[in-house]
Structures are given as structure tokens and as C-alpha cells.
Amino acid sequence: MPDPAGYTYGTDEVARSPVSLAELDELRGTVGLTEEDEHYLCLAAEVLSPQAEAMVDAWRALIAGHPHLAAYSAHPDGRPDPRYSAASKPRFVQWISDVCTRPYDRNWLDHQHEIGLRHTRTAKNRTDGTDAPDHIPLRHLLAFTAPVILTTKPFLQGHGHSQDEVEHMYAAWTKAVLLHVTLWARAYTGPDDW
Amino acid sequence: MPDPAGYTYGTDEVARSPVSLAELDELRGTVGLTEEDEHYLCLAAEVLSPQAEAMVDAWRALIAGHPHLAAYSAHPDGRPDPRYSAASKPRFVQWISDVCTRPYDRNWLDHQHEIGLRHTRTAKNRTDGTDAPDHIPLRHLLAFTAPVILTTKPFLQGHGHSQDEVEHMYAAWTKAVLLHVTLWARAYTGPDDW
Numbered sequence: 239m240p241d242p243a244g245y246t247y248g249t250d251e252v253a254r255s256p257v258s259l260a261e262l263d264e265l266r267g268t269v270g271l272t273e274e275d276e277h278y279l280c281l282a283a284e285v286l287s288p289q290a291e292a293m294v295d296a297w298r299a300l301i302a303g304h305p306h307l308a309a310y311s312a313h314p315d316g317r318p319d320p321r322y323s324a325a326s327k328p329r330f331v332q333w334i335s336d337v338c339t340r341p342y343d344r345n346w347l348d349h350q351h352e353i354g355l356r357h358t359r360t361a362k363n364r365t366d367g368t369d370a371p372d373h374i375p376l377r378h379l380l381a382f383t384a385p386v387i388l389t390t391k392p393f394l395q396g397h398g399h400s401q402d403e404v405e406h407m408y409a410a411w412t413k414a415v416l417l418h419v420t421l422w423a424r425a426y427t428g429p430d431d432w
Numbered sequence: 433m434p435d436p437a438g439y440t441y442g443t444d445e446v447a448r449s450p451v452s453l454a455e456l457d458e459l460r461g462t463v464g465l466t467e468e469d470e471h472y473l474c475l476a477a478e479v480l481s482p483q484a485e486a487m488v489d490a491w492r493a494l495i496a497g498h499p500h501l502a503a504y505s506a507h508p509d510g511r512p513d514p515r516y517s518a519a520s521k522p523r524f525v526q527w528i529s530d531v532c533t534r535p536y537d538r539n540w541l542d543h544q545h546e547i548g549l550r551h552t553r554t555a556k557n558r559t560d561g562t563d564a565p566d567h568i569p570l571r572h573l574l575a576f577t578a579p580v581i582l583t584t585k586p587f588l589q590g591h592g593h594s595q596d597e598v599e600h601m602y603a604a605w606t607k608a609v610l611l612h613v614t615l616w617a618r619a620y621t622g623p624d625d626w
Binding site: 381 | 463494571615617624
């Protein structure tokens with residue numbers, strides 16, 4: 239499969255994160271992400287990647303159910319923008335595999351900052367050339383981690399792994415999602431606050 | 433039991449949150465908190481409140497294991513400050529019950545903003561008169577939600593509730609914690625970004 243349009247992982251087009259690898263190391267400690275978690279993220283990738291489009295559909299169904307969230311991907315007058323939704327979907331799908339499989343290195347750090355910026359006035363809409371609102375408030379990015387975490391559990395179940403393995407994959411997913419969103423928050427805050 | 437020292441819930445001493453009840457309502461939608469979740473939070477309160485001190489001990493053991501986190505409650509030269517730790521503990525313990533039982537109204541919203549401010553240069557150390565670093569970066573506040581969420585699961589188990597009830601309590605706890613931290617983030621960001 240070719241990379242999704244507008245997906246710039248590891249290229250010169252991606253922003254440079256102001257976060258240092260030493261700060262990342264501390265953050266991994268705070269979130270509690272261990273080598274065992276990385277093992278279970280690899281296992282989770284096998285289970286989730288084939289279902290990633292269904293997961294994005296589930297999250298988007300939740301977004302569609304809340305007008306204040308749906309507005310961020312709609313035209314200024316509130317009409318849905320199917321072209322924007324279609325263009326951004328493959329990147330959202332790709333993100334699920336990336337969470338589980340990408341090594342947490344400089345390229346990964348830069349990519350997280352790029353994702354953060356693409357939710358803010360700095361870069362939202364630019365990739366897909368849309369006229370949607372140009373900023374998603376940090377509060378909704380943070381709060382939406384709850385459904386992103388919780389709705390993943392059923393996708394991990396029923397695919398041949400023991401309940402103990404499912405719980406380990408789910409815990410690793412929880413830590414990884416919160417680490418990602420913490421890095422995205424850097425696009426919203428100055429170095430002295432973040 | 434008297435209120436913990438420095439615990440100002442519902443009093444005139446608490447900050448006023450700039451967040452409106454309408455914004456709170458939207459955030460509850462984003463996080464997915466339902467009336468069913470509130471029922472399970474009440475159930476969780478019965479299980480967790482008697483164990484709240486042990487939960488705080490578990491979290492503080494994790495903090496103590498990371499020098500970059502331990503520093504925020506220590507003296508400037510890194511020596512632990514047992515007086516500060518002892519003074520703030522009853523409020524941390526109280527927070528666990530409050531998450532589960534307080535109605536999400538104006539007083540609750542103001543209290544969350546007060547907690548947010550007490551992590552920042554505006555009000556950290558003021559309540560207990562300490563000389564610890566005057567600011568906890570937003571990133572560590574956000575990232576530490578992972579252990580606060582994940583370590584709660586074992587405390588919910590083994591207290592006479594079915595596994596299904598435990599899962600419901602755990603999901604409600606996850607949503608509630610993320611809602612709280614999202615509100616604390618307001619102390620770190622301006623109205624246009626948050």
C-alpha cells in the first residue's frame with residue numbers, strides 16, 4: 239500500500255519537534271511505558287491494524303454524534319465535508335499502526351509534533367486544503383482520549399489472545415495514547431508551561 | 433473527619449473557573465461520560481474511598497521512583513520534604529472520593545481550576561508554604577494520568593463486585609480522571625488555545 243496522501247513521516251516536510259530525547263525519556267517514565275509494554279504493543283498491532291479502519295469509523299461515529307466535535311471537520315456553515323473526511327481518514331487509520339509499531343526516536347518525535355500542529359491554527363486544514371474551523375481546542379483533544387482508549391478494548395478481544403494478554407495490550411495502548419496526546423499538547427503551550 | 437487543611441471546596445477561598453457550564457457540558461460529551469457512568473462512579477466510591485490512602489501511597493511510590501517527578505515535591509536541592517508530603521496527602525486522598533461523588537456543578541468546576549492553578553506558578557506551594565519547584569510542567573500532569581488510571585483497576589477488584597461491574601467502574605473512572613485533567617490544563621493555556 240502506498241503512504242496516505244499528506245502523510246510525511248520521516249520526510250523533510252515534517253515539523254521539527256522542540257522536545258528533546260531526554261525529555262521524551264522522562265515522559266516515558268511518567269507514563270510508565272516499559273519494554274514489556276512495547277512487546278504488547280507489537281502484539282496489539284497484529285490485532286488492531288486489520289481493524290484500524292473500523293476503529294476510525296467508530297470514533298468518527300462518536301464525533302458525528304456531537305455537533306461541537308463534528309464542526310471541526312465540517313464547512314464553516316456546518317455542512318459536512320466528505321472530501322476532507324475522506325482525505326484525512328487514511329492518515330488516521332495509519333496512526334493506529336504507528337502507535338503500536340514505530341520506534342520512539344527523533345523521527346517519531348517530529349511526527350508527533352506535526353500531528354499536534356495539524357490540530358492548531360499553525361497547520362490545521364493546510365494538508366487537505368479545507369475551509370473547516372482552523373483550530374481544535376486542546377480540551378477536546380485531551381478529552382477525546384477517553385473514547386480512543388476505551389473503545390479499543392473490544393477490538394482487542396476475540397482474536398485468539400488470552401484475557402491476560404488482552405489486558406496487557408490494553409494497558410500498553412492506554413499508556414501509548416496518553417504519551418502521544420501529551421506530545422501533541424506541546425503545539426498548544428510554550429516551553430515554560432509544557 | 434474534618435476537612436483536610438488547605439482544602440477549600442465550595443468556599444470563597446477557591447479560584448473562580450473561567451470555564452462555563454455549557455463548555456463543561458460539551459466536554460462531558462467528548463469524554464463520553466453518561467448517567468450510567470455516574471452510577472458506577474458512586475459504586476466505585478464505596479470501593480475506593482476506604483483504600484484511597486493506599487492508592488495515593490502507590491502513586492507516590494511511582495513518583496519517588498522517578499527523580500524528575502520526585503523533585504516537584506522536594507526542596508530545591510533535591511532533599512525530600514516530608515512536611516509538604518504530609519500536608520498535601522489528605523487532599524490527594526480526598527480527591528479520590530471527590531472524583532466519584534461530587535456533582536459536576538459550578539463549585540466542582542471552580543475546585544478543578546483551583547487544583548490546576550496549584551500545579552502552576554500561580555499557586556503551587558502557596559497552600560503549604562513550601563520551597564519546592566514552583567511549577568509542574570503540563571506534560572507530566574497529562575502523562576501521569578496513565579498510572580492514575582491503570583493502577584486503580586486492582587483496587588476495584590476483589591471487593592464483591594462482578595467482573596462486569598468492575599469493568600464499568602473502571603471505564604467510568606477512566607473518563608472521570610481524563611475530564612479532571614482536561615480541566616486542570618486550563619490553568620496552563622489561554623482561552624483561545626484551551
